Amino acid sequence: MHILLTNDDGYHAPGIQTLHRILRLHTNHEISIVAPEGQRSATGHSITLFQPLFISEHNLEGQRGYAISGTPSDCVKLAIQGGLIPKPDLLISGINHGPNLGTDIFYSGTVSAAMEGVLLGVPSIAVSLASFELVDFEPAANFLVKQLDFIIQHHREGLVxxxxxxxPESEWRGLKVTRLGKAIYDNVFERRVDPHGRTYFWQSGNLTQDLEDDTDLRAIQEDFISITPMHSDLTDFKCLQPWQTVFNRK
Structure with missing residues (x-):
């Protein structure tokens, strides 16, 4: 199996490098890395249209890895549609440094890169370590590698x-299959003026979380691994028939 690794923290980030090392150590899969050259967090599903994409090649234990000047979604598009690598059988985005939970996934470069894989016909996994302080990615990588065959067997399309x-792994309480919760930000934009008289803003705010029992937010709060199946169809099926009933009369 050929696995493409990408992320939004950058090619040299410890999360993706640890995952690559553990995959090479414990599996026989062919592994490629195509990732941004630097930090691209919170870029969402943006792509680069009006600037060129520059590529840096890196030695990847006998193969080649590629660092791209663009966004996480650019990396996936260029890897698969640009012919940098053979089309992968599976895409893994991460391991991200920090959580990707609830409605935050709409801003996440990590999840967007995985969703780009789905749009291009590749089953994908987004994986995140839900902490900005913890820097040991090895337990998370080991968990994913141990579960990889099972996930591959049951995950033929879409995004997980x-x-x-x-x-620490000793404090994990188990695993829950969850739905996306709601993360609502009460944003504040602090207005400032620089020494040249130009106005600028710093964004901050408070977070309110939906902690219902079956959400990913609640699972992580209670120290469970959260697994959320997702797909690219944002159609509101509850509204579809009522709207069709109203407008199809005309």
Whole structure:
């Protein structure tokens, strides 16, 4: 099997490099890395249209890895449609440094890169370590590698979003299959003026989370691994028939 690794933290980020090392150590899969050259968090599903994409090649234990000047979604498009690598059988985005939970996934470069894989016909996994303080990615990588054959067997299309508690493995309480919760930000934009008289803003705010029992947010709060199946169809099927009933009369 050929696995493409990407992320939004950058090619040299410890999360993706640890995952690559553990995959090479414990599996016989062919592994490629095509990732941004630097930090691209919170870029969502943006792509680069009005600037060129520059590529840096890296030695990847006998293969080649590629660092791209663009966004995470650019990396996936260029890897698969641009012919940098043979089309992968599976895409893994991560391991991200920090959570990707609830409605935050709409801003996430990690999840968007995985969704780009889905749009291009490749089953994908987004995996995140739900902490900005913890820097040991090895337990998360080992968990994913141990579960990989099972996930591959049952995951033939779409996206699986995995968040792993940002605590030592001994404190993990198990695993829950969840739905996306709601993360609502009460944003504040602080207005400032620089020494040249130009106005600028710093964004901050408070977060309110939906902690219902079956959400990914609740699972992580209670130290469970969260697995959320997702797909690319954003159609509101509850509204579809009522709207068709109203407008199809005309």
């Amino acid at each position: 979003n995995i968040n792993i508690p940002g605590k």
